[in-house]
Amino acid sequence: HGADLNIRDCDKQTPLHLASRRGHHSIVDLLLAQGADLNIRDCDKQTPLHLATGHGHHSIVHLLLAHGADVLATDIAGRTPLSEAKTEEVIMVMIGLTEDLNRRDQQTGNTLLHSCCLHGSEEAAKCLIEKGVRHDVKNKKGETALDTALANGHRRIASLLPGYLQSP
Incomplete structure (x- = not known):
């Protein structure tokens, strides 16, 4: 009251x-x-x-x-x-309930995949890749998710991306 x-x-x-x-x-x-x-x-x-x-x-x-x-x-x-x-359970709930997995942050231009590549969230990145998110989206710095993963030393995540990159 x-x-x-x-x-x-x-x-x-x-x-x-x-x-x-x-x-x-x-x-x-x-x-x-x-x-x-x-x-x-x-x-x-x-x-x-x-x-x-x-x-x-x-x-x-x-x-x-x-x-x-x-x-x-x-x-x-x-x-x-x-x-x-x-946890995988939380990741799956989040990805399952997010309508637009390619949505970009207004301030940085980052997608959820960029965020995973920035912070080394490998399981989340794998799940997003399996869901078919776009890998060619560039953030406001002009970086793709692959660029972000490499720049932050997350080579295991980066290794997931080349095989999934969409052709231009």
Whole structure:
């Protein structure tokens, strides 16, 4: 009754951040039903989706994505929620519920595949490749996912890309 759903603690985290990080499905569900901001950012510019993916809470990830959480939200280090994903289950939920896997971040021009190549998320990169994402998309620096993987020393991911590159 009139409580501020987006009240913040000293780390600028809201009740939704805390419930998402700790895997409290019923609390996340209640907060979303009451209108909590699902893309709100903490002091590290992380959204509740970053925290749920990073802690392996696939049911929370599913719930947040079903309510429209931004999969391309970048934190202070430039990581997206997908690049925070640590388990195959979370990765599969995220990729399965993301409508446009080739969507580009407005600020960097990076796709989810660029993000995987930037942060070394090999399982997520494999899954995206299997889903048929485009590999020829260039970000605002003019780099493809392959360029990004090589520039960041992720040769195992880079080795997945040449065989899948679309011809010009």
